[in-house]
Amino acid sequence: MSSEVAKDKYGLILRTAEQIMLEEGMDQLSMNKVARAAQVAKGTLYLYFDSKEAIIGELTIKSRRKLLRHFQQAVQQHPEQPLKQLSAICWACLEFFKNEVLYADLVSFYEANTGLQETPDLLQSSLDISELVIGVIQDGQERQVIRQDVDAASLSFIMWGTNVGMMHLFASKSHHVTEYTKRGLPDVFQTFIELFIDSLKVK
Amino acid sequence: MSSEVAKDKYGLILRTAEQIMLEEGMDQLSMNKVARAAQVAKGTLYLYFDSKEAIIGELTIKSRRKLLRHFQQAVQQHPEQPLKQLSAICWACLEFFKNEVLYADLVSFYEANTGLQETPDLLQSSLDISELVIGVIQDGQERQVIRQDVDAASLSFIMWGTNVGMMHLFASKSHHVTEYTKRGLPDVFQTFIELFIDSLKVK
Amino acid sequence: MSSEVAKDKYGLILRTAEQIMLEEGMDQLSMNKVARAAQVAKGTLYLYFDSKEAIIGELTIKSRRKLLRHFQQAVQQHPEQPLKQLSAICWACLEFFKNEVLYADLVSFYEANTGLQETPDLLQSSLDISELVIGVIQDGQERQVIRQDVDAASLSFIMWGTNVGMMHLFASKSHHVTEYTKRGLPDVFQTFIELFIDSLKVK
Amino acid sequence: MSSEVAKDKYGLILRTAEQIMLEEGMDQLSMNKVARAAQVAKGTLYLYFDSKEAIIGELTIKSRRKLLRHFQQAVQQHPEQPLKQLSAICWACLEFFKNEVLYADLVSFYEANTGLQETPDLLQSSLDISELVIGVIQDGQERQVIRQDVDAASLSFIMWGTNVGMMHLFASKSHHVTEYTKRGLPDVFQTFIELFIDSLKVK
DNA sequence: TATGAATGAGCGTTCATTCAT
């Protein structure tokens, strides 16, 4: 048991880095902190990762893949009902990002992580999500439940941008939101989704 | 007289810092650069501001107030037409953020960095914007052009969250967006607004 | 007194760096060591010098200028006698480098300090020495006391290369040399100069 | 058998280190690179060598021995003609150092870095060269083609010092030399040798 | 004999902040 835990330095470093980012924010991540928190020498980090960027890159890929899996599940739960699928994707978003905005920063495949160069894996992890969403929207357009006067890509970007925006809002202003609206965040999010889905429907 | 000079220096520092941020980006701001560019000693900066963070905080307030003014103008241009007012507010948003990513970072900086404390002024600058938007929405609800089944505060937050989300999307992935959609950003934004405004209308 | 000493941080840093180089060799110089030895914070070094390279650059220029002055004096002491001037220049070399080979590394205007980019000042300090020596040789050729079948530049390079070579030899093998020859270094150097000067003479 | 394998590994490490130094320069040698290139574990290096320095020391000895062999060949090619032998030794020097700065660094590395300890082997490798040259000079003095007013040891050191000096000059400033003299390095070296040999002759 | 994961002091450099003047 202990050997299992002890040996997975790679995972330990990744998890520690993630923890620090969750607690202090993405730009507060430093190799020093990771080493200290992981109880590992600074040099050890570089046995497992080429650079700090590589750690962030790996974390990003991991997050995106996890998110993709959530999206896929969401889609599978509502076969042949594209609108419900999109709605479920949004909820999966909320679920995934629930506690921390970090994941939104990390995952946002449309968003640049400053200075982080796109490796093939990184790019692919982004495209995979993109394709899934676009696919659902196109399916909806073919089934004539989603308006066809807007291209699927645009809708996909809008959906992603607004979702991430809502995540940020919730992460940074949750208190504010609940106080003013006298409603819970999921409740408000529910409204957001309804409005969004509603606007997608063919009239 | 001396207070006037002092106030000037306060403003000078602020303006200089803003200039640097606009030219080089938020993370390139350093007290050294500010002091040099403002032709002021480094120590002097600390007579007027407690910390670098305080400067950024003030700039954030300034930015939000500027944004508020733009929103107010947008509202005034379409008297008694709440939907057009909201639409104009969104466009003002885009306009405001268009050229300078800085403002997007600045306006949402404290929102995105949960670790930083919101000062009362900072909070107020945010509330002022909220109130304006809420007012417009409530007006629309009273005039029965905006659906009444959702409270104005919720709609206001959704509008703010999604708008900022779109700004971030554009700021960080404009290339992606234009490449994938084969459309210009304003064009995509136009779609976003249409969908959003449409979803607000009473059916 | 103490204020005079204390205030000359620039000189202090330079002198400290020189000391470290003399004691441990050029490649053993580190900003850490300089800071520690000079009893100054690491950051302070960068108030006075842009980089470690800049320190070495300044030291190089200083050394070259000092050497040039020695050369000039050597030349002045033997007006209109080029061979004696060259001989005196060689002796000045020995005198200058007496204790430490560092100066040979530092000063060698024909030699590259790895990675040290030539600033105008650095280049000029090199050219000044070059010109002096070449001038003396050309003078000797015009006066027909130095052989004219070899160009002055070549002779200048040979003189410099062999002199620096002798300095390195003495610095690294003084014990060896004295033991094998049963002579003092100046004595051996005297022979070196005689041979060299002799070989320059017109036959 | 096992000793044979062990010896192979010893040689393998040495050859690998030399290769790296030849390709990337002396300061680019790292134990990591050696281990990787030799396909040997890092720890294994320390079974055969006490330290990185020890490797460099051994390489220095190897280089000096190789140089000695070149010198011996040079001597053999001109039997009973000491001046030609010395001249040939100098050319062998140039030839040896020509393509690779490494050898110049290596041969004179421990000479230039006073802080490093000379092991007996290291010293001997140096003495061997000295002795060869001294022998040739003494032969010349006995044959009365080399001046007898200077002891052979002194001449030997002068020859070594000036030769190494010329090598360093060429290695570090070849561009300067060729540009200023408008001659090729071998050409300039030829002049150096002529002057030197000339100065050795009995008058 | 051989491994290679792990170390940790070290590198050059930056920069927000302090404080004696």
Added chain:
DNA sequence: AATGAATGAACGCTCATTCAT
């Protein structure tokens, strides 16, 4: 009120060396 020299912790990263296996 204003200065700016000085600080020192922190940054990302390297690498010779050790040691449990």
